[in-house]
Amino acid sequence: MSVTIRRLEEFDEVANFDCGDEPLNNYLKRHAWTNQQKVSIGVTYIAVDESAPHSVLGYFTLATSSVPRDRFPKKFVRGLPPYDLPLILLARLAVDERFIGRGLGHALISEALKITVRVADEVGCRCIVTDAYPDKTGWYARYGFIPVEEAAVSGPQKMFLDVRTIRRALSFESSPEERE
Amino acid sequence: MPPTVKAKTKQVAQPHTKPHASSKKIHKTKFQADLAPSEDHMVRALKAELQMSSNSDFLTDALTLFRWAVSERKRGHRIVSESASGERKVLLFPRLERVAPEITLPHVDIRWTDKELGSLAELVSGQPAEPTEALVRAMRR
Numbered sequence: 001m002s003v004t005i006r007r008l009e010e011f012d013e014v015a016n017f018d019c020g021d022e023p024l025n026n027y028l029k030r031h032a033w034t035n036q037q038k039v040s041i042g043v044t045y046i047a048v049d050e051s052a053p054h055s056v057l058g059y060f061t062l063a064t065s066s067v068p069r070d071r072f073p074k075k076f077v078r079g080l081p082p083y084d085l086p087l088i089l090l091a092r093l094a095v096d097e098r099f100i101g102r103g104l105g106h107a108l109i110s111e112a113l114k115i116t117v118r119v120a121d122e123v124g125c126r127c128i129v130t131d132a133y134p135d136k137t138g139w140y141a142r143y144g145f146i147p148v149e150e151a152a153v154s155g156p157q158k159m160f161l162d163v164r165t166i167r168r169a170l171s172f173e174s175s176p177e178e179r180e
Numbered sequence: 181m182p183p184t185v186k187a188k189t190k191q192v193a194q195p196h197t198k199p200h201a202s203s204k205k206i207h208k209t210k211f212q213a214d215l216a217p218s219e220d221h222m223v224r225a226l227k228a229e230l231q232m233s234s235n236s237d238f239l240t241d242a243l244t245l246f247r248w249a250v251s252e253r254k255r256g257h258r259i260v261s262e263s264a265s266g267e268r269k270v271l272l273f274p275r276l277e278r279v280a281p282e283i284t285l286p287h288v289d290i291r292w293t294d295k296e297l298g299s300l301a302e303l304v305s306g307q308p309a310e311p312t313e314a315l316v317r318a319m320r321r
Contacts, residue, residue, distance in 0.1 A: 010268075040286040063288040073294060076301030085304060089290060110318035119285060126304060129290070142314040149299040158296055162308040169311035169319040 001049050001102060003057070005111045008032055008044040013055045019094035021133075027092055028059055035061075042091055045111060047104050058095035058104040060112050064125065065089050086123075088116050090130040109143055113166050120163045127163055131156035144169075211239065249273070253280040 014029050032044040047058040067085040069077065090112055095104045116128045129148065132140050137147060137157050144166075145159035215223065223238065232238050249271075252259055259271040292300070311319075 041288050043285055062285050064285045065288050065290050067290075067292065067297065067300065071292070071297055072301045073298045076298055076305065079305030080301055085300075088285070089288060091288075106314075106318060107321065110321040113315070113318055129300075142312060143318060144309055144312045144315045146303060146309065148303065149293070149296045158292075160300060160303050162303070164308035165311050166315065166319065168308065169315045172311065172316045172319075 002051075003047050003049055003104065003107055004053070005045055005047050005107060008036060008046050008056075008059070009054075010037070011054065012046060012048075013052075017056050017059075017096055018098075019058075020097045021094065024092060024094040027061070028056065028094070032059070032061065044092075045108075045115075047095075047108055056096070057099045058093075058108050060093040060108050061091040062112060062115060063089045063091055064119070065129075085127075086125045088119060088125050088128045090128055093130075105139070113143070113161075116163060117166055117170065120167075125163060128161050128166075130159050132159050133157075249276055250279055253277070 010033060014032070017028050018025055028044070032042070035042045036044055042061045042063045044059055044061045046056045048055060049057060065087055067087070069080065069082065069084050072080060072085075093105070093108055093112070095108070113128070116125065119125050130140060130145065132145070134154065134157060137145075137159065140159050141147075143161065145161045148158040148160050223235075227233070227235075227238050230238075230241070232241070249259060253276045259276075261269045261271070
């Protein structure tokens with residue numbers, strides 16, 4: 001399987017996508033293209049195989065956001081830069097059930113984090129956040145995402161990853177042996 | 181082989197009617213291009229198709245079109261051709277892609293509770309965590 005990750009296009013085949021979660025299936029099938037192209041509230045990237053270049057195997061959606069500085073509790077404001085906090089929202093990430101276990105989730109998160117670094121380089125952003133399902137927080141934690149506030153009892157858990165941590169990971173891109 | 185283009189700039193004194201305009205000169209640049217036979221044929225065919233007689237007009241129109249394409253891609257717009265039946269093709273021209281903004285992501289509002297904002301502020305103002313092994317692998321991919 002030779003996987004490519006690219007932006008969603010209008011005529012990509014999304015009808016057969018099934019990640020086992022109806023809201024995530026529904027988003028891709030009914031809203032992703034409209035949100036990307038018409039109302040511009042999220043850009044969706046899809047994983048496709050070379051042999052079927054329009055058939056979606058997995059996807060993620062990104063958007064930018066910011067937190068106005070005056071919304072932070074006063075006791076924390078002193079430690080923050082005197083500006084609103086720009087960030088990237090990893091709004092959705094899903095893999096078709098038929099392709100689970102082939103490293104697609106890893107490929108998708110990898111691309112999402114690389115885009116995050118590029119955005120940080122181009123226009124500035126401080127972190128990436130996501131709303132993870134409770135049973136997926138462990139998966140995100142493997143990549144260094146930290147729960148924001150205490151773990152949610154039910155419902156999605158906001159998770160945070162600092163752009164500085166991602167940049168540091170980039171500096172480890174080649175191991176000492178590989179560098180020699 | 182790509183065409184070779186030589187540019188030479190010269191000052192041209194303009195015919196004048198007013199005495200004080202005599203000092204004004206317009207800079208004109210002369211282009212000389214060494215075209216491969218196939219490219220020369222292509223230029224001649226295009227000129228004939230567009231009913232153009234001068235190379236200068238051809239270059240001016242080509243430049244106008246190219247400048248428009250560059251400005252569209254710079255704004256992040258895609259250049260699309262649409263057939264009568266609605267079939268669309270997107271122009272992918274490597275040189276134009278160099279001027280396109282790398283990433284254009286829309287902006288959304290996120291709902292935060294006060295507790296979450298407190299936690300977020302602590303995370304942001306603290307030292308960044310060390311990357312995990314999976315993160316290093318993800319960035320290496």
